[in-house]
Amino acid sequence: MAGVLERSYIEICGFERESVLRFRQITLNLGVAVHSGGVKYADSAGGFSYEDSGKLLSVTSNRFIHWSTSGDTVQFVEQSLDTNLLNNAVRLRIPNCLLLPGGVCIQETFNNVIILIVTSQSVHRLVLPHPSHMYRSDLVTELQMQSIFTDIGKLNLNEPAHSYVLPFAQGTQTSAPSTSAAWISHQGEALFALASPSGAITVVTLPAHDQDVCGSLKFENSSMMQRLAGWMPTAIRGDQSISDLAISLAVHQLEDDTFIFALCQDHKLRMWSLKHQMCLLVTDMLDYMPAGRGEVKASPAQAHKLRLFFSSSIGLCLAIYLAVPKRSQFCVLQLVASENNRYSLDHISTLFSTQETLVDFVLTATDIWAVWLDNDNQTVAKYISFEHNTTGTWNQVFVQPSPEEEVHVGEDQDPREIYLDVLFSPLRFTASAIIKALQIYKRGTERYSDLSWEELKKEVTVTVENELQGSVTEYEFCQEDYRLLQVEFWSKFYACCLQYQDVLSTPLALHISPATAMVCILKKGFVSFLLPCFAIDHLYLSSDDYLISEEETPIAEDSEMSHDILQLVQCLRMVNESLPEDMAYDMEKALEDLLSPEKVSEKVLEGLLASDNGNVIQDIANKLQDINNPIVAINMLLRELDLETDPLRVRISLSQLYGSSVAASLIGQAVCQTAMTRTLLCRDLLILQQLYLRIGNNLNGAPLFLSKTKILHRLAVSSGLSLSYKIVAVFTYFMCYLSLFRNADLQHLSVLELSDSTTPTSRRSVLNPQTVVELFYQNVARKAIMSQIFSQQDVEGNQTMLHWPQMISSVLTLFCQFLWPSNPSFLFPECLMVNCQYAQLQECVRLVGPWCQVNVGSYRFVLGHCYLASGEGQKVRICITSGVICCDRNQRSRI
Numbered sequence: 061m062a063g064v065l066e067r068s069y070i071e072i073c074g075f076e077r078e079s080v081l082r083f084r085q086i087t088l089n090l091g092v093a094v095h096s097g098g099v100k101y102a103d104s105a106g107g108f109s110y111e112d113s114g115k116l117l118s119v120t121s122n123r124f125i126h127w128s129t130s131g132d133t134v135q136f137v138e139q140s141l142d143t144n145l146l147n148n149a150v151r152l153r154i155p156n157c158l159l160l161p162g163g164v165c166i167q168e169t170f171n172n173v174i175i176l177i178v179t180s181q182s183v184h185r186l187v188l189p190h191p192s193h194m195y196r197s198d199l200v201t202e203l204q205m206q207s208i209f210t211d212i213g214k215l216n217l218n219e220p221a222h223s224y225v226l227p228f229a230q231g232t233q234t235s236a237p238s239t240s241a242a243w244i245s246h247q248g249e250a251l252f253a254l255a256s257p258s259g260a261i262t263v264v265t266l267p268a269h270d271q272d273v274c275g276s277l278k279f280e281n282s283s284m285m286q287r288l289a290g291w292m293p294t295a296i297r298g299d300q301s302i303s304d305l306a307i308s309l310a311v312h313q314l315e316d317d318t319f320i321f322a323l324c325q326d327h328k329l330r331m332w333s334l335k336h337q338m339c340l341l342v343t344d345m346l347d348y349m350p351a352g353r354g355e356v357k358a359s360p361a362q363a364h365k366l367r368l369f370f371s372s373s374i375g376l377c378l379a380i381y382l383a384v385p386k387r388s389q390f391c392v393l394q395l396v397a398s399e400n401n402r403y404s405l406d407h408i409s410t411l412f413s414t415q416e417t418l419v420d421f422v423l424t425a426t427d428i429w430a431v432w433l434d435n436d437n438q439t440v441a442k443y444i445s446f447e448h449n450t451t452g453t454w455n456q457v458f459v460q461p462s463p464e465e466e467v468h469v470g471e472d473q474d475p476r477e478i479y480l481d482v483l484f485s486p487l488r489f490t491a492s493a494i495i496k497a498l499q500i501y502k503r504g505t506e507r508y509s510d511l512s513w514e515e516l517k518k519e520v521t522v523t524v525e526n527e528l529q530g531s532v533t534e535y536e537f538c539q540e541d542y543r544l545l546q547v548e549f550w551s552k553f554y555a556c557c558l559q560y561q562d563v564l565s566t567p568l569a570l571h572i573s574p575a576t577a578m579v580c581i582l583k584k585g586f587v588s589f590l591l592p593c594f595a596i597d598h599l600y601l602s603s604d605d606y607l608i609s610e611e612e613t614p615i616a617e618d619s620e621m622s623h624d625i626l627q628l629v630q631c632l633r634m635v636n637e638s639l640p641e642d643m644a645y646d647m648e649k650a651l652e653d654l655l656s657p658e659k660v661s662e663k664v665l666e667g668l669l670a671s672d673n674g675n676v677i678q679d680i681a682n683k684l685q686d687i688n689n690p691i692v693a694i695n696m697l698l699r700e701l702d703l704e705t706d707p708l709r710v711r712i713s714l715s716q717l718y719g720s721s722v723a724a725s726l727i728g729q730a731v732c733q734t735a736m737t738r739t740l741l742c743r744d745l746l747i748l749q750q751l752y753l754r755i756g757n758n759l760n761g762a763p764l765f766l767s768k769t770k771i772l773h774r775l776a777v778s779s780g781l782s783l784s785y786k787i788v789a790v791f792t793y794f795m796c797y798l799s800l801f802r803n804a805d806l807q808h809l810s811v812l813e814l815s816d817s818t819t820p821t822s823r824r825s826v827l828n829p830q831t832v833v834e835l836f837y838q839n840v841a842r843k844a845i846m847s848q849i850f851s852q853q854d855v856e857g858n859q860t861m862l863h864w865p866q867m868i869s870s871v872l873t874l875f876c877q878f879l880w881p882s883n884p885s886f887l888f889p890e891c892l893m894v895n896c897q898y899a900q901l902q903e904c905v906r907l908v909g910p911w912c913q914v915n916v917g918s919y920r921f922v923l924g925h926c927y928l929a930s931g932e933g934q935k936v937r938i939c940i941t942s943g944v945i946c947c948d949r950n951q952r953s954r955i
Contacts, residue, residue, distance in 0.1 A: 068593040070458040072730045083151040088217045092156040099236045103130045105582040107571025108166035114575030114861045129159035138207045141723040142716045148207035157181045165242040176242035183252045184223045241309040255306035308366040325360040341403045348391045369423040379423040392446045409446045420569040431567050463488045475546040486732040497556035513830040514795045578864035592865040596700040599629040600741045624693040627686045635744040638676040651786040657779040661746035691770050703880040724834040735789035742782035787907045794832040794900040836891045845874045881908045898926045
């Protein structure tokens, strides 16, 4: 797994695996009778990361807040990858007040986290304690802690210090703001910039939250700035018209002034000075378009977007997205100041984009990240360097595809088992989607909360089967008719889940942590994390359009070898594309049944040759001719795929880095994604090598005996790798049954009583792992992984920055090594035994035992322990005896 390639990323969906997130509901009644006429705003989202989120051992490390808005409701979730946060979700509803685009802003001060909210008729400020002041020490050792939202219910949000109704927006559609921006001034004031349909930008100021607020507000002449006892409204105006309507606002504070940037319908960018109440800069963005200016200028802008980025080294940069039919582009500009308050913009680059519908984008110091929706409503994410990209090529993000629209059920398969496997396999459906489908089936009569993944599976089974039985009016059914009826009801439930999953998967925004460089896609129902793609996975997943030169092949430094690897991987993708669904199923089933992958791949190749009407196999064979040294190229791929190593066995405590249930679930799903991808790669490599055996005598003039001998050896290696990756993937499916724990085994879990205003009291642990892989990561592997990563550093004295791309890649690599069946480390089966996961441990032994020659005695020993626990005493003696004979001294002492 060496060779992390930072030029591509892969999406891992942060599916919640314990029912749904529990939001506490807060309703803020401002007395507004009606909302702003027929005005509607699109759903939106955003994120906030703490400044110290990149510091190791900080109370805010790897901690962030994300929110989403819909109509008059905004919901906040605070999450941490290090610790589990209690009471971390809250939903705020402000009746008849619609949340504006850009209407939520979060900033932190030394003592507080301040949330600013803008609606169509009001502005709000929520002052919450900063996490660093909620605990006595910055050193975090607890498995869980309170979120900053814990005591939000104690705030009286109707007080003038927290909320204010805008008199100029009440009940009138024409005066409702179109967009907004909010920020905290250096003096502690909360400021809100509102773009009205008339073209004005109105700024409303709330004094610092610890100052008294008194008096009433009267909106005065728009050209004046009048400061009253508690509020300060002003409108910044020039000779505005409807074409001057701001469609995107951004704010930046520089020294003693604040600049408000407005991207307007007339395609012009305006920069206002709040201090001087005047427009300092006007730039026509159409000047940066290469052609078609006149045609574009005639139509008002509707979807242009503006983003800012500031750092002390490069200053203030602006990125403007010009949404122009067939010619959409990003312009990156830098603000340059001269004497006498004169400013100009230097053009850095223009980047053309694909023509999908842009959802959101983020500007960083080096890149533009963007997320779109294509014509099929599928998510597309990419990023590009705006300074050092001579070809203008966007880098790939491999997003999670939507679940299959139809589930294929074979004639010899049980429809219930097949549909349950698809619904509850990793990376496909969220608990929220399944629960919503359940409620539809139950006619909305029941609410589900605090269900584990396995409990939810049982509830689905009972619900669908009851519906099926209720529809049966005849006493006798032939087996085939009953099977067809099963397929009908399960497909109906599956279609319902699919519908809700599509809605929940709708992307709303991007969030990038400035401190850690962690990239997230904020979706309607969950958060996706983008992980750097490993080199081998990048080559296999990329289309040929993204692999245009040997420079894109990071596995080999030699150009000739890079060429061979590139050609080999392209052949593998051709095999993948030509493989029919039934043959792919045969290969997968063979791995599950522990049949020889070599023999099955040979049969699959025979089937491909027999049905090769389009001469695809001949095309692959022709492309193989371009590989100069196929044996060396295959060797390099096998070396990249092989995870056999002996990880460092250290069990010291290292804070709680990546210790939360969110991180455990994320890493478990990342392991599953990696294993599934590489299982397919190994499958295609097996088939390709079988093809080499068939035509080896005609390739590059190599003698048949030499080629066959070498390829047969590599077939055996590929076969073992294929089995290993399949087994690792299967591990991620194993459910964890905590009810089987003995009381003594529960000491490491903290079961706390949680309660809020909307859900009944629960004694379910927030740390309950859903799969045995998560259990192993939380209890054993995480500490050993962190110890290995930081073994060369003085962690206590060195506040190492947690750079997400490097850290998560290292964690994922080491964790996969712990799970690798042929590694000497026996920590994973040992963890299953200690935690009484006997059924899963027996399945682990069944999958590994017949072919793996490492830890043979240990596997027999733990299998005997499983038989002993299940009362099968007659099987124990043979297992224990053979296990003791085969175990070496170290294995016996460890067990």
